[in-house]
Amino acid sequence: MxxxxxxxxxxxxxxxxxxxxxxxxxxxxxxxxxxxxxxxxxxxxxxxxxxxxxxxxxxxxxxxxxxxxxxxxxxxxxxxxxxxxxxxxxxxxxxxxxxxxxxxxxxxxxxxxxxxxHTRTVDLARSGSRWFVTVLAAGFDAIVNERANDMTWPRGQMRYNLATLLELRTFRPLPFTLDLDGVALRRDAMLVAVGNGTSYGGGLRITEGALLDDGLLDVVIISSMTKPKLVRTYPKLFSGTHTSVAEYEHHRVRSVTVAAPGVVSYADGERFGALPLTVTCEPASLVVFA
CATH class of the missing domain: 3.40.50.10330 (Probable inorganic polyphosphate/atp-NAD kinase; domain 1)
Structure with a gap:
């Protein structure tokens, strides 16, 4: 048949x-x-x-x-x-x-x-009953996404660029509390990203080095930095070379809980849920034609 x-x-x-x-x-x-x-x-x-x-x-x-x-x-x-x-x-x-x-x-x-x-079987990230493939944005990147979604002009990538500039005017580092496989961590940070894959936003390689089939999540923290340095660091995300900045921190875990006040997270570019959220890696959960 x-x-x-x-x-x-x-x-x-x-x-x-x-x-x-x-x-x-x-x-x-x-x-x-x-x-x-x-x-x-x-x-x-x-x-x-x-x-x-x-x-x-x-x-x-x-x-x-x-x-x-x-x-x-x-x-x-x-x-x-x-x-x-x-x-x-x-x-x-x-x-x-x-x-x-x-x-x-x-x-x-x-x-x-x-x-x-031809298929490939990969991991997924899960929080409650919801799943995602790429990266959970929790911080400045999520706030930019939230603002962009409320804008009707301009279209496409320029809307996100404008939303970034608008948010930069007032953004302050957020107090994050994380639980990384049972280890508590507190940071004042620009953002926390939880990656099943390496990139979001059309090739921004925020969780550089993440593997789709290792049974782990990649948690990246960008600690407090000046706004000029944030602007200078942004282009490095396209090549994954932001890993060299002093404020960069990377952890690999099976489960992470992320909390920060007033943040609505995004995953796969979609509104995902307000923090706090617990995200786990679910190995070999999705089959994809590759």
């Missing part, structure tokens, strides 16, 4: 790339003999319901055409099931696609990864 997959699309991702890439990928998948359920939710809740219903019906895999937000949604359905996730990258950041070296501007090549059926 032909493989049956569900293709779930966010048509507005990547300024409309989702809709364009969907049709290209859909044609390639069907030409290869796959039976494809073509799904599109009117909002995130409906998309989640469609994904859950398809998995419950027994599809062989769930393929998403969109960005990290849609991957995040699919992960809530697929975590621990063994059902593979396919990704047709069509978002702005596409950090999960970067992890698996998936083509980010070629939906045909991305669809071929699904057709080829």
């Amino acid at each position: 032909a493989r049956e997959i569900a293709l779930l699309t966010n048509p507005t991702s990547g300024r409309g790339k989702g809709a364009r890439y969907r049709q290209t990928a859909l044609d390639r998948l069907r030409d290869a003999g796959l039976v494809v359920r073509n799904l599109e939710g009117r909002d995130a809740d409906e998309a989640l319901d469609l994904a859950r219903a398809s998995v419950a019906d027994g599809v062989d895999s769930l393929v998403v055409c969109g960005g990290d937000g849609l991957v995040h949604l699919a992960t809530q359905v697929l975590a621990g099931t063994g059902i593979p996730l396919g990704i047709i990258p069509a978002g702005t950041g596409n950090d999960v696609a970067r992890y698996f070296d998936l083509p980010r501007a070629d939906p045909l090549a991305a669809a071929d990864r699904v057709i080829g059926s």
